[in-house]
Amino acid sequence: MRMVAPAADGSLAIAMTTGYSAQTEGALLCINAASDWALTCVDKLAAQSSYTLIDYGAADGGTAVGLWNQVLDRMHARFPEAHLTLVGNDLPSNDNVALAENLALQLPRDPQPTVLVSCRSFYERLMAPGSVSFGFSATAMHWLSASPGPLNTHTHVQASGDAEALQRFTAQAMADWNFQLDLRSRELQVGGLLLTVNLSRDEEGRYLGNNGGRTRNVHDQLHQIWREMTDEGKVSEELYRNATVNNFYKSPEEFMAPLKDTNSPAYRNGLRLVDQRTVYVECPYRRRWNEDKDTAVFAAGLMATIRSWSRHSFASVAGDAIADEVYSRLEQRIASAPEEWSLDYVEHHQIMEKVAA
Ligand SMILES: C[S@@+](CC[C@H](N)C(=O)[O-])C[C@H]1O[C@@H](n2cnc3c(N)ncnc32)[C@H](O)[C@@H]1O
Structure with missing residues (x-):
């Protein structure tokens, strides 16, 4: 276990709100906390004349600019003659123009890489089979490819206490993860590495927004607001049930399962587990509030970062005005009891390597 103190469409489209990286300081810290392992990965690559690097689920790419700076510098230092291509991937609904602009920040640095945007679901x-040297993904692969069916009493399955729904979501999450690693393992070249940095749940059941009771469970709070608006008649019972945050926080064992199962497609393609760890990243908004007690800034900042990943779940079923009201109520809740709020991250890092199958 490692504590990090803050220093600094597929079949089911989700979308981050615009200005993603400006609103997600926590995601940037999560990427920074993985940069040591990104360098470990590229240090393992054998000499070649060219390399292809890809960031799956990059959003606007702003949070990973520093990471890719470091990786490109390290690769250029090791292989000064090699050509480097960096691909940023996200859904067609993403702000892919902003992604292209953030990738282009790498263009002036040696060895003047090629940068490309891939606007498709992961x-x-x-990518072409056997073409990727280093694949990376941060805080993105918890989104499921399809809805596992209704969630009748909550907006997030892992806060719901609904055992039957939990089974359905777990099955979907594991099918998606197996498929994800099957796809990625085909794209990797032999000797290529994949580093996934994913929202996860630890052995004590903690996950993003649930820090074991030190502060309120953020998913419970979103659900309470949604239930409140339903009880007030602003949202119908049908819309109440349809609004589901369609993601899942897997355990370390679940992340490793396709690499331990010698019959899984990824394993058969040659994908092997190299290392894994769980990393905790403290909420940067809460840390600042602890120091300055500026409650208005804290409430606005924390609300915006929660909204960046959850808004689509409400807006897609009930429209923008209702979604805006959810976040106005959320901001008021944070402002009225700031000491009871924090959005702490539990992230699972996993290094995988492709060997000759
Ligand atoms: C929380 S953001 C993370 C962005 C960036 N990697 C970071 O760590 O700051 C999650 C991103 O995953 C993307 N995403 C979700 N499902 C996806 C899919 N099926 N294919 C590609 N990207 C996807 C979303 O569009 C969003 O931009």
Whole structure:
């Protein structure tokens, strides 16, 4: 276990709100916490004349600019003659113009890499077989490829206490993860590496927004607001049931399962587990509030970062005005009891390597 103190469409489209990286300081810290392992990965690559690097689920690419700076510098230092290509991937609904602009920040640095944008779901084949040297993904692959069916009493399955729904979501999450690793393992070249940095749940059941009771469970709070608006008649019972945050926080064992199962497609393609760890990233908004007690800034910042990943679940079923009201109520809740709020991250890092199958 490692504590990190803050220093700094597929079949089911989800969308981040615009200005993603400006609103997600926590995601940036999560990427920074993985940069040591990104360098470990590229240090393992054998000498070649060219390399292809890809960031799956990059959003606007702003949070990973520093990571890719470091990786490109390290690769250029090791292989000064090699050509480097960096691909940023996200859904067609993403702000892919902003992604292209953030990738282009790498263009002036040696060895003047090629940068490309791939606007497709990572539940599809994205790259040519055997073409990827280093694949990376941060805080993205917890989104499921399809809805596992209704969630009748909550907006997030892992806060719901609904055992039957939990089974359905777990099955979907594991099918998606197996498929994801099957796809990625086909794209990797032999000797290529994949580093996934994923929202996860630890052995004590903690996950993003649930820090074991030190502060309120953020998913419970979103659900309470949604139930409140339903009880007030602003949202119908049908819309109440349809609004589901369609993601899943897997355990370390679940992340490793396709690499331990010698019959899984990824294993048969040659994908092997190299290392894994769980990393905790403290909420940067809460840390600042602890120091400055500026409650208005804290409430606005924390609300915006929660909204960046959850808004689509409400807006897609009930429209923008209702979704806006959810976040106005959320901001008021945070402002009225700031000491009871924090959005702490539990992230699972996993290094995988492709060997000759
Ligand atoms: C929380 S953001 C993370 C962005 C960036 N990697 C980071 O760590 O700051 C999650 C991203 O995953 C993307 N995403 C979700 N499902 C996806 C899919 N099926 N294919 C590609 N990207 C997807 C979303 O569009 C969003 O931009």
